[in-house]
Amino acid sequence: MGHYRGRVTEIRFDLNRHLEALIACPSRAVPHAGQYLLASDPDDPSASLGSSLFLAGQTVQGFWAVPSMPVAWKPGTTLNLLGPLGHGFNLPANVQRLGLVGLGYTLARLMPVIQHFTATQGSMTLFSDLPLPEAPAALEAYPLASLVDALDWPDFMAFDLPLERLSELRDILKLAGTRGLPCPAQALVTSPMPCAGMAQCGACALPARRGWKLVCEDGPVFDLQSLKW
Ligand code: FES
Numbered sequence: 001m002g003h004y005r006g007r008v009t010e011i012r013f014d015l016n017r018h019l020e021a022l023i024a025c026p027s028r029a030v031p032h033a034g035q036y037l038l039a040s041d042p043d044d045p046s047a048s049l050g051s052s053l054f055l056a057g058q059t060v061q062g063f064w065a066v067p068s069m070p071v072a073w074k075p076g077t078t079l080n081l082l083g084p085l086g087h088g089f090n091l092p093a094n095v096q097r098l099g100l101v102g103l104g105y106t107l108a109r110l111m112p113v114i115q116h117f118t119a120t121q122g123s124m125t126l127f128s129d130l131p132l133p134e135a136p137a138a139l140e141a142y143p144l145a146s147l148v149d150a151l152d153w154p155d156f157m158a159f160d161l162p163l164e165r166l167s168e169l170r171d172i173l174k175l176a177g178t179r180g181l182p183c184p185a186q187a188l189v190t191s192p193m194p195c196a197g198m199a200q201c202g203a204c205a206l207p208a209r210r211g212w213k214l215v216c217e218d219g220p221v222f223d224l225q226s227l228k229w
Contacts, residue, residue, distance in 0.1 A: 004029040004081040006039065006062065008073050014066075015131040018106055021069050023053070024062040029081050031055045031063075033112035034088030034188045034221035038196045039065075039079045044072060050082070052193050056108035057115070066108040067190075085196060086220050089113050089158060089186055095122055099154030099183075101147060102128030103172070104162045104190055113158050114139055125153070148174045157185035159224065163206055163215065169229045185224040191215045 006025035014020055023039070031037050033055055040050035053065035073079075091098070091113070098117050100110050107130050117124050118136045125140045126132070127147040135141070142150070151173065161169070166189065173181070195201040197216040204215035207228035213219065 001083055001085060002028065006079040006081045008075055008077040008079065009061065010075055011073065014106060014108060015133060016105060018066070018068045019071070020056060020108065021053075021065050021073060022059065022062065023065050023079065023081075025079075025081055027062075029062075029083065030058055031084035032088040033116065034109070034186075035084040035086050036193075036196075036220065037065075037081050037083035038085060039069075039081050041070070041073065041077055042080050043078070044070075049195060049198065050080075052196060054109045054188075055112050057111055064108075066106055082196075086216065087218070087222075089188065089221050091117065091156060091158070091186075092184075095120075095156040097153055097155045098122055098124040099147075099150070099157040100124060100126040100128075101144070101157060101159045101161075102126065102130050103144075103165050103169075104160045106130065107133060107160070109160050109188055109190075110158065111135070125150070144172070147172075152182055155183050157181065157183060157224075159185060159187035161187045161189050163189050163191035163204070166206060166227065166229050180225060186221050187224045187227070188221045189215050189219050189227075191220075 006023045008021050009024045010022035036052045038050040039053050056064040056066045129144045191204040193204050193216040205212045
């Protein structure tokens with residue numbers, strides 16, 4: 001983790017009209033898939049502690065950042081950056097059939113995982129009802145409802161999971177009782193992180209098998225089996 005200076009160089013809308021920003025910054029500042037950066041505009045005294053920026057794609061000068069950022073940010077806006085923060089995705093090297101599940105409002109945070117896995121000889125399938133951004137040809141995509149019948153296919157799963165949907169997950173997967181997934185899984189849990197762990201505000205707390213965890217510090221990527229759902 002370190003303090004860095006960055007600069008917004010481009011702003012674009014995704015397929016659902018959410019803002020994404022291209023941030024120029026030192027390569028050491030670029031978060032891994034699932035990690036985040038705390039970014040703030042030093043010239044905006046009304047800004048809160050900062051915005052949590054996730055990696056959507058790496059570029060030679062920095063990275064494409066999601067989710068929606070302050071509308072005041074424009075190309076040329078300079079940013080104070082703190083990070084990378086939190087734990088990102090860490091796929092085992094022997095994964096051959098990767099299942100991806102997008103339950104949030106964007107697939108952008110899963111794209112770095114998809115790009116990384118494309119370099120392997122494995123197969124990957126995405127289950128989501130969101131429109132698919134430009135993706136490698138090797139990626140197959142199906143509606144979320146198809147996942148229930150395909151649960152035995154992946155040997156590893158990666159979720160983008162808003163915190164408020166954690167309690168629905170068992171219904172979405174149609175898993176009865178305490179039955180778990182047939183394979184290991186990691187979930188990028190998204191939640192408001194107003195203090196990013198700086199003030200222990202507790203706003204991002206989520207239930208775990210043992211007590212509670214904080215999305216900002218213990219995640220945002222969790223072993224799904226370690227959570228209570
Ligand atoms: S955002 Fe404050 S403790 Fe996580």
